Amino acid sequence: MPYAIIARDKPGALDKRMxxxxxxxxxLKSKLDLIMAGGATTGGPDDSMDGSVLILDTEDxxxxxxxxxxxxxxxxxxxxxxxxxPWRKTIWDKALQG
Structure with missing residues (x-):
């Protein structure tokens, strides 16, 4: 079962993030073999980045x-x-699989 990493930035950390x-x-480029999907969350002021979500292809x-x-x-x-x-893949690439 893959793993999800969900990270929230500290308040006011946008400058440090950048x-x-x-x-x-x-x-991330050095770990592409592990990454199924990922990206920043954008719930900060003016839709700025405020965290990260990554899905890793590992059972460990x-x-x-x-x-x-x-x-x-x-x-x-x-x-x-x-x-x-742990993250259970249910919907992937717009396909619902049972």
Missing amino acids: EHRPAHIEY RAVAEDFARNDPFALNGVFEAVIVT
Whole structure:
């Protein structure tokens, strides 16, 4: 079962997020073999980025937790909270599968 990583930024962390975004993107590029989907959440002021959601293709919680822990956003204090949880794929690419 894949894992979801759901991260919420600390209040007011947009500048810090933007500062560390190049390193975050490079980190994601180095882990493309694990990433099924991902992107920023945009619930901040004026629809600015305020968190992240990633779906990882791994059956191993430790791999997902390591991925989340070593994200440059996590290492540099962007995130207020991070949830790593198993994720059951039900709808994917607009197809509902039983």
